[in-house]
Amino acid sequence: MIRYLEAGESHGKGLVAIIEGLPAGISIDIAFINQQLARRQGGHGRGGRMKIEKDKVEVLTGVRNGKTLGSPVTLMIHNKDWANWEQIMAAEEGAAIDQKRVTLPRPGHADLTGGIKYGHQDLRNILERASARETAIRVAVGALAQSVLRQFGVELWSHVVSIGSVEALPDYTKLNDALYDTPVYCTDEEAERDMIKIIDEAKEQGDTLGGVAEVVVLGLPLGIGTYVHYDRKLDGRLAQAVMSIQAFKGVEIGMGFQAAQVPGSQAHDEIFYEAGRGFYHKTNRCGGLEGSMTNGEPVVIRGAMKPIPTLYQPLRSADFVTHAEGLASVERSDACAVPAAAIVMQNAVAWTVLESMLEKFGGDNWQEVKRNYDSYLDAVKAAMQ
Numbered sequence: 586m587i588r589y590l591e592a593g594e595s596h597g598k599g600l601v602a603i604i605e606g607l608p609a610g611i612s613i614d615i616a617f618i619n620q621q622l623a624r625r626q627g628g629h630g631r632g633g634r635m636k637i638e639k640d641k642v643e644v645l646t647g648v649r650n651g652k653t654l655g656s657p658v659t660l661m662i663h664n665k666d667w668a669n670w671e672q673i674m675a676a677e678e679g680a681a682i683d684q685k686r687v688t689l690p691r692p693g694h695a696d697l698t699g700g701i702k703y704g705h706q707d708l709r710n711i712l713e714r715a716s717a718r719e720t721a722i723r724v725a726v727g728a729l730a731q732s733v734l735r736q737f738g739v740e741l742w743s744h745v746v747s748i749g750s751v752e753a754l755p756d757y758t759k760l761n762d763a764l765y766d767t768p769v770y771c772t773d774e775e776a777e778r779d780m781i782k783i784i785d786e787a788k789e790q791g792d793t794l795g796g797v798a799e800v801v802v803l804g805l806p807l808g809i810g811t812y813v814h815y816d817r818k819l820d821g822r823l824a825q826a827v828m829s830i831q832a833f834k835g836v837e838i839g840m841g842f843q844a845a846q847v848p849g850s851q852a853h854d855e856i857f858y859e860a861g862r863g864f865y866h867k868t869n870r871c872g873g874l875e876g877s878m879t880n881g882e883p884v885v886i887r888g889a890m891k892p893i894p895t896l897y898q899p900l901r902s903a904d905f906v907t908h909a910e911g912l913a914s915v916e917r918s919d920a921c922a923v924p925a926a927a928i929v930m931q932n933a934v935a936w937t938v939l940e941s942m943l944e945k946f947g948g949d950n951w952q953e954v955k956r957n958y959d960s961y962l963d964a965v966k967a968a969m970q
C-alpha cells in the first residue's frame with residue numbers, strides 16, 4: 586500500500602526518495618526527520634565525511650502546511666561534498682572522468698563483483714551507489730514513517746549492544762533522547778568506556794570494528810503482520826529491512842539464535858489471563874512476534890554489522906584492469922559506524938512497521954485510518970473479555 590524508491594550517489598548532487606501511498610492529512614515533523622539525520626551522522630568512530638556534511642531534508646512535493654496531501658512525497662538530501670566532485674561526477678561527458686578512478690577493489694565491498702556484473706572499468710561507478718551514504722535517505726524516509734507511527738502511539742528506540750568484543754548489559758530505562766548525546770549510543774556506561782577504547786585502538790591501527798545494534802518498538806497493538814502468507818509475515822519483512830542495510834550480516838528477533846540452544850520450556854512465553862487486563866505474558870522471549878504477528882509486547886530486533894571494509898591499513902587486492910597485486914583502495918572511512926547503523930536500523934524498521942500498519946488500517950485520509958485503528962482496538966479489547 587505504501588512504497589518508495591530512492592536514488593543517489595555518494596558524491597553526486599544528493600539523495601532523493603519518492604514515497605507513494607501515504608494517506609492525506611498526516612502531520613509530518615520535519616524537525617524530527619532532521620534530528621534522526623543528525624543522529625545518523627554521530628557516534629564515536631565516524632570519519633572525515635561527517636565533518637563535511639550536515640544532513641538536512643528538503644521536502645519537494647506532497648506536503649503542504651505540515652500535512653500530507655495524499656500525493657507522492659519527495660524528499661531530498663543535498664550532498665555538501667558535491668561541490669568538490671561536480672566535474673568528476675557530472676552527468677555530462679567531460680575530461681574529469683578519469684580523475685579519482687578506482688581500480689583496486691576492497692575485499693568485503695561491492696567493488697569487484699559489481700564491476701564485473703555491471704561491466705564498468707572504473708570501480709567508482711560501483712562504490713558511489715554501494716556506499717553507506719545511501720543510508721541517509723533511508724533514515725529520512727524511516728523518520729517520516731516514525732513521525733506517522735507516533736500518531737498511533739508507537740515509538741521506536743535504538744541502542745548499541747556490542748562493538749567488537751565488548752558487550753553491554755542493556756539498561757532499558759535509559760532508552761530516551763539523552764542516549765543520543767552519548768558517544769556510542771550504549772546504555773551501559775562501563776561498556777561504553779571499553780567501546781571507545783577499542784574504537785580508538787582500531788583507528789590507530791588503520792582497522793575497523795563492527796558490532797550489534799538493537800531496536801525496540803513500543804506501543805504496537807497485537808495482530809500486525811500475518812501468519813497466512815510468506816510475503817506478509819512481519820518477522821520476514823523486518824529481517825529483509827535490516828539485512829538490506831550496508832554491512833549487516835545477521836539478524837535476530839527476541840532470543841534469536843539463543844533460542845536454538847535451550848529446550849522449549851525455556852524458549853517460549855507462557856500465557857496468563859486477568860479480568861480487565863485480558864491475556865498477557867510475563868516474559869518476552871519471542872521479541873513481540875508470534876506466528877509472524879505482533880503479540881502486543883515490545884518488538885525487539887537485533888542486527889549484526891560487520892566491520893566497514895574500507896581500511897586505512899588496506900587488505901591485499903588485485904588490480905581490476907592490470908590484474909597486478911596491490912592494496913585495496915582507500916579514500917576515507919569510519920573506524921566504527923555501529924552507533925550510526927543503530928539509527929539506520931531504527932528507521933528501516935519504522936518503515937516496515939508502518940507498511941504493515943497501513944496495510945491493515947489503510948485509507949485515503951488520516952481520519953479514515955484512525956477510525957479503522959480505533960475500531961480494531963475496540964474489537965481486540967472485546968475479544969479479551
Ligand code: EPS
Pocket residue numbers: 595632634635666715716717718719720721831893894895916917918919
Ligand atoms: C558515509 C559516507 C561515505 C563514507 C562511509 C559512510 O562517504 P565518503 O565515501 O565520501 O567518505 O564516509 O561509507 C563507507 C565507508 C563505505 O564503505 O560505504 C555516510 O554518509 O554514512
